[in-house]
Amino acid sequence: MAEATVNTSAAPAAATGARAHEPSFVYLVKDALATGAIALALAFPLVGFRTVDRGSTTIIETRFGQMFLGVAVIALGRFAFSLIDAGYARAILAGSGVLSVAWLLLVAVDPGGAAIFPLGWMSWMLVVSVALRAAYVSWGDRSEARGDAVSPGDRVAATVQRLAVFFGPVLLLFAIAMPLLPMADQRWVDLGILVLTYVMLGWGLNVVVGLAGLLDLGYVAFYAVGAYSYAIIAKTFGLNFWEALPMAGGLAAMFGVLLGFPVLRLRGDYLAIVTLGFGEIVRVVLLNWNELSNGPKGIGEIPRPSFFGMPFTPAPPQGVTSFHQWFSAHLWEIGFSPIQRAVYLYYIILLLALLTNIFTLRIRKLPIGRAWEALREDEIACRALGINPTNTKLTAFAIGAMFGGFAGSFFATRQGFISPESFNFIESAIILAIVVLGGMGSQIGVVIASIVLIGGPEWFRDLESYRMLAFGGLMVLIMIWRPQGLLAFREPTILLKPKAGPP
Amino acid sequence: MLQVQGVHTFYGRIEALRGVDIDVKEGEIVALIGANGAGKSTLLMTICGSPRAAEGRVVFDGQDITRRPTHEIMRSGIAHAPEGRRIFPRMTVLENLQMGALAAKPEHFNEDMERVFGLFPILKSRQGQRGGTLSGGEQQMLAIARALMSRPRLLLLDEPSLGLAPMIVKHIFQIIRDINRATRATIFLVEQNAFHALKLAHRGYVMVNGKITMAGTGQELLANREVRAAYLEGGH
Ligand SMILES: Nc1ncnc2c1ncn2[C@@H]1O[C@H](COP(=O)(O)OP(=O)(O)OP(=O)(O)O)[C@@H](O)[C@H]1O
Numbered sequence: 001m002a003e004a005t006v007n008t009s010a011a012p013a014a015a016t017g018a019r020a021h022e023p024s025f026v027y028l029v030k031d032a033l034a035t036g037a038i039a040l041a042l043a044f045p046l047v048g049f050r051t052v053d054r055g056s057t058t059i060i061e062t063r064f065g066q067m068f069l070g071v072a073v074i075a076l077g078r079f080a081f082s083l084i085d086a087g088y089a090r091a092i093l094a095g096s097g098v099l100s101v102a103w104l105l106l107v108a109v110d111p112g113g114a115a116i117f118p119l120g121w122m123s124w125m126l127v128v129s130v131a132l133r134a135a136y137v138s139w140g141d142r143s144e145a146r147g148d149a150v151s152p153g154d155r156v157a158a159t160v161q162r163l164a165v166f167f168g169p170v171l172l173l174f175a176i177a178m179p180l181l182p183m184a185d186q187r188w189v190d191l192g193i194l195v196l197t198y199v200m201l202g203w204g205l206n207v208v209v210g211l212a213g214l215l216d217l218g219y220v221a222f223y224a225v226g227a228y229s230y231a232i233i234a235k236t237f238g239l240n241f242w243e244a245l246p247m248a249g250g251l252a253a254m255f256g257v258l259l260g261f262p263v264l265r266l267r268g269d270y271l272a273i274v275t276l277g278f279g280e281i282v283r284v285v286l287l288n289w290n291e292l293s294n295g296p297k298g299i300g301e302i303p304r305p306s307f308f309g310m311p312f313t314p315a316p317p318q319g320v321t322s323f324h325q326w327f328s329a330h331l332w333e334i335g336f337s338p339i340q341r342a343v344y345l346y347y348i349i350l351l352l353a354l355l356t357n358i359f360t361l362r363i364r365k366l367p368i369g370r371a372w373e374a375l376r377e378d379e380i381a382c383r384a385l386g387i388n389p390t391n392t393k394l395t396a397f398a399i400g401a402m403f404g405g406f407a408g409s410f411f412a413t414r415q416g417f418i419s420p421e422s423f424n425f426i427e428s429a430i431i432l433a434i435v436v437l438g439g440m441g442s443q444i445g446v447v448i449a450s451i452v453l454i455g456g457p458e459w460f461r462d463l464e465s466y467r468m469l470a471f472g473g474l475m476v477l478i479m480i481w482r483p484q485g486l487l488a489f490r491e492p493t494i495l496l497k498p499k500a501g502p503p
Numbered sequence: 504m505l506q507v508q509g510v511h512t513f514y515g516r517i518e519a520l521r522g523v524d525i526d527v528k529e530g531e532i533v534a535l536i537g538a539n540g541a542g543k544s545t546l547l548m549t550i551c552g553s554p555r556a557a558e559g560r561v562v563f564d565g566q567d568i569t570r571r572p573t574h575e576i577m578r579s580g581i582a583h584a585p586e587g588r589r590i591f592p593r594m595t596v597l598e599n600l601q602m603g604a605l606a607a608k609p610e611h612f613n614e615d616m617e618r619v620f621g622l623f624p625i626l627k628s629r630q631g632q633r634g635g636t637l638s639g640g641e642q643q644m645l646a647i648a649r650a651l652m653s654r655p656r657l658l659l660l661d662e663p664s665l666g667l668a669p670m671i672v673k674h675i676f677q678i679i680r681d682i683n684r685a686t687r688a689t690i691f692l693v694e695q696n697a698f699h700a701l702k703l704a705h706r707g708y709v710m711v712n713g714k715i716t717m718a719g720t721g722q723e724l725l726a727n728r729e730v731r732a733a734y735l736e737g738g739h
Pocket residue numbers: 514515517519537538539540541542543544545546586695
């Protein structure tokens with residue numbers, strides 16, 4: 001096979017470093033300039049001006065410096081990318097690699113040095129992204145020349161999936177031990193809670209999107225329903241968290257069925273649009289139905305979770321033992337600290353997330369779970385096999401919504417205050433991004449994607465206002481290298497001989 | 504066992520079936536041949552209830568199933584291997600078989616699996632492979648095997664020879680005969696490959712433009728001059 005392709009014109013070129021055709025520099029320069037011109041046309045109104053509030057008047061400031069800088073970066077980046085594609089990948093790799101290392105060294109010598117560069121850390125990230133692309137092109141071409149069907153990314157993903165057998169428990173042990181580690185301060189535990197909340201939401205949405213293949217852009221609606229149900233039930237009936245939780249989950253599941261009915265016959269884009277609308281409707285209703293939801297002011301003083309009836313407060317009312325008093329009396333002496341409640345919340349969300357995961361792993365092996373996956377693959381074949389698509393879709397919506405509702409209840413009890421503000425479309429988008437980036441249907445992928453997407457912006461905090469830009473850049477990079485998601489490698493649910501893995 | 508009586512089926516305003524009568528008896532292999540667009544696939548799908556017959560009746564085992572929901576029909580002893588195989592590409596061979604077994608009792612699974620592996624040994628050696636990476640012939644075998652997993656008394660096959668090499672076609676038809684002999688399953692088969700289909704079948708029907716124009720035993724139709732001219736000339 002390899003010999004047969006040598007005679008085609010592309011093969012020798014690929015073998016000698018991918019110099020597909022001699023690039024005309026004039027053409028590349030023109031191309032880069034044209035890109036810059038388009039960027040300029042876009043940036044002129046968007047970046048070039050900004051409005052500033054000066055007391056009673058609004059004035060317009062110009063930012064042409066920043067604008068030209070950005071345009072220059074885009075044109076240069078385009079030029080670098082076309083050089084890479086024209087067969088100079090190695091040269092660009094060397095150049096950008098040296099530049100980025102030099103940049104790091106400079107900053108290491110003088111920590112304030114990053115400020116010299118016009119975009120701070122961003123300039124480094126840009127150079128690194130060029131280097132990564134160059135590396136990818138030179139490596140990617142090589143594996144093609146060898147005739148490998150499976151890309152290196154796929155092999156890594158398959159390995160990670162297989163290692164998940166060991167990696168999963170390690171991650172779990174870390175998650176259990178994390179709040180007890182010496183480095184775990186309030187910030188760490190809070191970040192852990194945040195990441196775990198999104199892991200749970202990701203796992204819940206994974207049932208709908210990953211397994212059943214129903215693109216749901218309004219998942220935040222169920223998160224909101226869960227949060228408001230919990231807040232209202234707990235406040236009105238004086239129930240505690242564990243009593244109100246199943247009711248909130250059940251209500252969210254009912255909303256899942258409610259959404260499911262009208263969209264039964266929709267697929268793909270149309271389904272996405274209707275679910276998006278559903279998410280907005282729920283938010284707008286919450287915003288306007290003052291009697292129920294207290295409108296934009298939101299609901300406050302939501303009961304905080306208590307540890308078997310013991311609250312986490314420094315000075316509990318007469319006759320009530322608070323957690324730290326009980327702990328001091330029975331185990332060892334501790335004072336009150338707000339971190340105790342944070343740690344408790346952390347374990348609650350860990351437990352809820354694990355429940356979601358175990359449930360999903362189990363149900364994948366049951367007929368209903370298999371029907372979900374089959375429905376994602378081929379609805380007509382499903383019908384021919386006696387699957388009832390209506391029930392199958394509705395259960396997927398209901399169960400996904402139920403987990404969203406649980407997560408919402410947790411959110412409400414953790415915050416103590418909720419308002420429609422917290423349930424914007426952007427939340428749906430983030431949760432969906434977690435599922436898609438994780439590789440639809442991959443459980444461990446959701447964990448990794450949550451850590452990257454939720455933890456990432458926190459780690460990029462030093463970048464200050466460029467934080468979201470860096471975050472967006474990271475997403476673009478993932479989309480370039482793993483458009484199918486980080487771990488899009490489906491584990492079979494049934495193997496006859498335990499050792500006989502997929503070939 | 505299966506009677507189709509005066510069935511009309513519409514796609515919007517297009518009348519795809521215009522009064523079709525078919526009778527399939529227990530234990531038979533019956534072939535339906537016809538040109539592209541004649542309505543053969545539509546007939547099989549109408550038997551399964553989607554699309555639904557606008558007029559006429561479909562009777563299976565003495566019961567009128569014309570208005571039953573598809574998923575109930577498929578659980579009442581009819582299996583359909585639809586046109587174009589339609590296996591689940593991301594699922595393994597074994598998982599595909601499992602999906603086929605949803606309509607059967609779970610305790611039969613191992614026995615049924617051994618049975619289809621006996622019919623299609625190649626599938627046994629490929630059981631961990633993803634359906635989408637099987638060859639066309641293997642996919643067709645998987646589609647038939649998957650349909651068999653529900654223990655059907657009536658098996659509807661839509662163009663099992665579609666896109667297969669002559670050697671494989673022969674093999675598949677041999678297996679269809681084996682299925683009919685071994686499991687006593689009744690088989691209603693739609694085919695473009697009229698020669699093989701009529702040679703295999705006990706009886707056959709010819710469909711033109713949504714109507715049955717001829718019926719007879721396989722041998723009769725094979726010998727018929729019109730059939731020869733329309734469906735058999737130009738090699739087989
Ligand atoms: N979903 C549909 N919507 C509208 N028209 C359809 C649909 N499916 C089939 N038809 C039309 O119905 C007629 C019969 O189609 P059918 O698929 O039953 O033909 P067929 O005999 O199976 O042909 P082939 O041998 O090519 O598979 C054709 O004219 C086709 O265009």
